[in-house]
Amino acid sequence: MSADQHGQRIVAAARGWIGTPYRHQGSRKGVGCDCLGLVRGVWAEVTGHPAETPGPYAPDWAERAGSDRLIIAARRHCGAALPQSEAMPGDIVLFRWRAGVSAKHAGILSGPDHFIHAYEPVGVIESVLVASWRRRIAAVHRIPADKLKPAD
Template identity: 65%
Template structure:
């Protein structure tokens, strides 16, 4: 694991136990999966690259676009193949192959990831086959802030 990957995993672990709150992005107070990634970004680079407008819980289904994947490509660069994933990488998930990516987490180890779990907290979960087959993209955090 790289030094950057170590740092990202440590940051993600520091969010464990934060309650799930739709649109939240504050450690210890509340966050959703996007808020977890936003919070880690702030801790790494000092501020978020752009304001996130309000979004409904069903934002991915309603838009007809793969906005989460598009934002990840814009901010993190091209996706990596799953075999190249390292701890500290961003994982995006889609529930079905014909749906937009709707969930995000941080790879913590080859078999675990950290994510904000709806109606629960930020938690470390096993990357079991049912999660693994839903991975839509893997992205590495940039070594320096990009906009």
């Protein structure tokens, strides 16, 4: 499977979550999810294996974390971050709101200028990756091809 096909499978899965309401710590398509729950749900859908359970976390967890938990987990499951210039549809993007704080938001690139994410209070939407979002990208990760389940 080509990298483009790999990414399109992930984007198709992520688009299936659009319209899911926002629910802190949720991870159920059509029922409710937050940004991490969206990524975990898409991971489970495309790999056929449940994603790691993060345990309970407060809405302000990143401000109090003391470590970059999202980036550490992304490295553990996807390997090293990619340069932003190599980002492709299907890649996981992690955002930090400002320099010096932990990454706190996650989404899935759906095109060169769009991404899918769960955003409070709207829910799962596809947004334009405008300059204000782009400058907050902390890391880009790709789900390894060998972790994808075979195509149906």
